[in-house]
Amino acid sequence: MLIPCAEMAAAERRFFATRSPEPWMDEAGRRCAAAIIDFFPKPGHLILFCGRGNNGGDALVIGRWLRRQGWTVDVRCSGPLSPLARKKMRELESESVISPSLTSPSERPLILVDGLLGIGAKGDLRGLTHTMAIELNRMRAEGRGTTFAVDLPSGFDADAGIAGQDAVIADYTLSITLPKIGFVQDGAENHLGRLIEIPLDVPLTGILGRRFLFPSNLRSRVPRRFFDTHKGTAGRVVIAAGSVGMEGSAILSALGASRGGSGLVTIFTPEEIRSIVAMKVPAEVMVRSYRDFREIVDTAADAYVVGPGLGGTPLPGLGDFLTQCKTPMIVDADALNFLSRNPSLLEQLPARRLLTPHPGEMARLFPRKSCDWDRATWAKALLSEHQFTLLLKGARTLIMSPGKDVEYNTTGHPGMASGGMGDVLSGLCGALVGQGCSLHDAGCLGSWLLGRAAELALRNGMTPESISAPVLAESLGLAMRALANPDSP
Numbered sequence: 032m033l034i035p036c037a038e039m040a041a042a043e044r045r046f047f048a049t050r051s052p053e054p055w056m057d058e059a060g061r062r063c064a065a066a067i068i069d070f071f072p073k074p075g076h077l078i079l080f081c082g083r084g085n086n087g088g089d090a091l092v093i094g095r096w097l098r099r100q101g102w103t104v105d106v107r108c109s110g111p112l113s114p115l116a117r118k119k120m121r122e123l124e125s126e127s128v129i130s131p132s133l134t135s136p137s138e139r140p141l142i143l144v145d146g147l148l149g150i151g152a153k154g155d156l157r158g159l160t161h162t163m164a165i166e167l168n169r170m171r172a173e174g175r176g177t178t179f180a181v182d183l184p185s186g187f188d189a190d191a192g193i194a195g196q197d198a199v200i201a202d203y204t205l206s207i208t209l210p211k212i213g214f215v216q217d218g219a220e221n222h223l224g225r226l227i228e229i230p231l232d233v234p235l236t237g238i239l240g241r242r243f244l245f246p247s248n249l250r251s252r253v254p255r256r257f258f259d260t261h262k263g264t265a266g267r268v269v270i271a272a273g274s275v276g277m278e279g280s281a282i283l284s285a286l287g288a289s290r291g292g293s294g295l296v297t298i299f300t301p302e303e304i305r306s307i308v309a310m311k312v313p314a315e316v317m318v319r320s321y322r323d324f325r326e327i328v329d330t331a332a333d334a335y336v337v338g339p340g341l342g343g344t345p346l347p348g349l350g351d352f353l354t355q356c357k358t359p360m361i362v363d364a365d366a367l368n369f370l371s372r373n374p375s376l377l378e379q380l381p382a383r384r385l386l387t388p389h390p391g392e393m394a395r396l397f398p399r400k401s402c403d404w405d406r407a408t409w410a411k412a413l414l415s416e417h418q419f420t421l422l423l424k425g426a427r428t429l430i431m432s433p434g435k436d437v438e439y440n441t442t443g444h445p446g447m448a449s450g451g452m453g454d455v456l457s458g459l460c461g462a463l464v465g466q467g468c469s470l471h472d473a474g475c476l477g478s479w480l481l482g483r484a485a486e487l488a489l490r491n492g493m494t495p496e497s498i499s500a501p502v503l504a505e506s507l508g509l510a511m512r513a514l515a516n517p518d519s520p
Contacts, residue, residue, distance in 0.1 A: 060092020
């Protein structure tokens with residue numbers, strides 16, 4: 032669910048009219064601090080940019096918790112604090128200072144917390160708040176700092192999804208209670224960054240129809256295994272992928288399926304590359320050659336994955352395979368391009384299909400009818416004529432199925448902008464379907480898990496730019512464990 036800022040502000044006024052907001056401020060700050068520690072486990076240098084209202088108070092509570100963990104904390108205020116925020120400042124100042132780690136200051140992460148403005152602020156930034164927002168962005172850019180925004184970046188219109196001049200650019204947005212309606216607008220992610228849910232027990236009624244993927248609404252969708260599960264009941268995934276020069280696509284898709292928990296994974300690939308693929312796939316993956324898709328359809332499978340690296344001239348029988356096979360199927364990459372060249376086949380696709388295009392493939396499959404269409408409108412227009420499930424990739428991958436909410440992924444980082452990520456995702460989605468997930472839930476879980484794997488891979492000292500698809504596949508287990516953790520952001 033999403034909520035307009037005015038409705039959230041009104042609900043908070045009613046709720047706190049008869050009670051002190053302090054316990055909720057303390058809880059919000061504690062949860063925000065825990066989220067920062069999840070991404071930056073080693074103590075660093077924290078700079079709090081505090082406004083006069085509750086966002087400034089939340090930031091000061093964050094500072095108190097992180098100082099307790101050995102972080103160095105500096106505070107910069109845009110003006111006189113509210114009475115409650117002043118109390119939080121005193122609590123921060125009285126907090127015992129733990130000696131920071133022995134690492135040099137240059138090795139400690141620089142974390143900037145934007146607590147300048149909340150949902151009640153409208154219009155362009157002004158005065159000292161404007162000056163501080165410029166300084167925060169400068170420190171982020173020049174000092175390679177990381178910005179966490181409390182509830183929303185200052186200067187960002189959370190209803191319209193538009194950033195004002197010199198609005199704060201956040202790498203992470205700590206979304207308190209419910210996300211705001213403007214968060215789903217195309218391009219908003221460039222100011223919001225990674226969205227983190229900070230749930231509070233405040234009664235709110237949001238707008239249905241669109242929602243973000245958080246652990247709180249994903250955890251129940253993960254299939255649980257019976258104790259007597261064996262490889263034949265843990266999901267049989269069959270992958271049709273690869274061609275000369277694109278052997279890696281088949282390998283990566285198989286890696287995604289295997290690390291995603293599939294009990295049995297079989298790759299069908301052309302005879303010319305079978306030996307190459309067999310040498311490079313995980314040892315547990317079976318590799319077979321095929322000359323016609325009719326040879327594949329008779330293979331026992333709980334889910335098919337078709338498309339990664341098939342090339343521009345797939346082997347015979349692909350059209351019938353896509354339209355007539357009754358088994359759930361993930362349709363990716365060159366299988367999507369095949370459909371775009373044969374639009375009559377798109378009309379024949381059954382409901383049990385998950386299509387996973389990136390924007391370029393989507394444009395070939397179903398060109399936008401209007402330049403005013405955002406991604407959700409574009410996806411809805413396609414699904415108004417079809418019954419399959421759509422996973423439209425991007426910095427905010429969206430998943431849409433007839434009759435269900437549009438769901439937006441929240442995890443990942445720009446380091447995922449490299450080849451092979453979609454191949455791993457298709458295999459992962461196949462594994463989830465094979466284990467009992469619906470196509471829609473598989474798309475949601477797969478997107479979240481892949482992005483979380485990319486985040487967790489950075490803990491081994493890698494930079495975002497150095498992340499590769501095989502690294503992500505090997506980090507999927509960590510992502511699954513994180514999703515099972517009730518405190519995972």
